[in-house]
Amino acid sequence: MSDRPNLVRGCPNPAVRQLRWTPHALDGLAEREVDQSEVEWTIRQPTERAPGRNDRTVFLRRYHDRILGQEMLLVVVAEERAEEIVIITVYKTSKFNRYLRGAD
Numbered sequence: 483m484s485d486r487p488n489l490v491r492g493c494p495n496p497a498v499r500q501l502r503w504t505p506h507a508l509d510g511l512a513e514r515e516v517d518q519s520e521v522e523w524t525i526r527q528p529t530e531r532a533p534g535r536n537d538r539t540v541f542l543r544r545y546h547d548r549i550l551g552q553e554m555l556l557v558v559v560a561e562e563r564a565e566e567i568v569i570i571t572v573y574k575t576s577k578f579n580r581y582l583r584g585a586d
Contacts, residue, residue, distance in 0.1 A: 499565060499566050501522060501566065502566050502568045503568075506570065507570060516573075521569065524542070524558050525569075530583065539559075540559055542556070542582060553576075554574045555577070556573075557574065
């Protein structure tokens with residue numbers, strides 16, 4: 483979990499809100515071999531954001547996966563709240579065209 487303090491209460495900026503992980507999201511990190519810092523970076527600096535189901539936000543970021551040795555897309559589904567971002571699930575994919583607008 484991030485040790486960053488909540489610097490601005492109620493701020494919509496993901497860079498200053500605390501992150502809270504659901505058990506499902508934490509399980510997904512291990513199962514999918516995704517580093518927690520990659521997820522945090524995806525939320526703080528996404529390549530793209532999109533609205534998801536049930537008032538959730540989908541954060542997307544291209545990154546180089548060291549385990550697979552190739553560029554992948556990290557997908558993070560979260561609920562954005564005034565004081566925190568709750569990470570619901572995390573997965574990676576190589577199907578850029580399916581998720582990113584204008585992807586190669």
